[in-house]
Amino acid sequence: MELHHEFTVPVPADEAWRALLDIERVAPCLPGAVVEGYDGKTVTGSVKVKVGPVTVAYRGTAVFEEQDASAHRMVLLASGRETRGQGTARATVTATLTERDGATAVSVRTDLTVTGRPAQFGRGVLAEVGDRLVGRFATCLAERLTERPQDRDEDDEAPQPLDLLRTAGVPVAKRAAAFIAVLLALVVLLRRRRSGPGRR
Template sequence: MELHHEFTVPVAVDDAWRALLDVERIAPCMPGAAVDDYDGKTVTGSVKVKVGPITVTYRGTAVFEEQDESAHRMVLIASGKETRGQGTARATVTGTLAERDGGTAVSVRTDLTVTGRPAQFGRGVMAEVGDKLVGQFAECLARRLEEPTERTSPPEAVEPFPSAQPVQAVQPVQPVQPVEPIDLLRTAGPPVVKRVAVAVAAAVLVLVFVRIRRHRHA
């Protein structure tokens, strides 16, 4: 399925371009995503998706196949596989940036293929979910771009001999907060929840009927 989204950020196009390539900086704005490693071209990580009571984790890589700074165009190819299942996800994401009213308009075109449990929702629901997730990402990205960047303080002069000051204890590293999965039902909205609820209710009735028949024949 092909999806198209557009959003704006309140910074110049060159600043927006650098920010979008700073994967580690914008990773917290990506719903359900966790970045394990990034070498400037390849991103390794995972995405969690919640479908009702079931949470599906896709683990894989995303590679920047194109980074055209002069045209402000990037192409990202991502692929992943369920850690506990046979489902797969693959996407070719093409992003273009253009100046607009003092800010930057970001156009994202995604060619997405999903197998497994999330695929049951179809293109309409996935497009609706995509709209809301991109909106959340854009709001988070805009807030981060408006934050002042930290300045690196100049290095202090090195003493010729170590001082006799006591060594301070090393502070323990704070644990990383777990990534919240993308809740497809909550993100998609009430209409989808009603459709899924009907399907779940029907499935429950079938299971009850099967168990009753097995009990009678036992």
């Protein structure tokens, strides 16, 4: 599926460009993400996604295939696999920065392929979640770009999983209810099998 988002940050394009390539700086703006390594081209890390009572963890890499500083255009190829399951996620992310009156408009096009449990939501739900996440990311990035060094919070807090239902809001939660009911039913069935027939 292809998703498109756009947001604006209140700094010139050159500054926004440097900030977006400062992975350790922007990673806290991505809910559930943990950066484990970055060599200037390849990012390794993990992300946790919470769907109701179930948390899905992915581990993978993201490689910068293109970093055109003069055109302010970058292409990122990301792939990950569930740490406990067969689900996968792959994405090609193309970001273009355009300076407008001292601020920068960031256009992001994502070609996304997801298998496994989160894929059950379908394009509409994932697009809505994406819209909200990009909005949160843009707000967080803008705050980090305009804050003074002495204002930064140095506390190291464990990142919380990305809660899809809380992020997407009530309408999406209702549409996801059937999926969660199936997951809960599977959990109950597994517990019954483990306890054995006739046991209480």
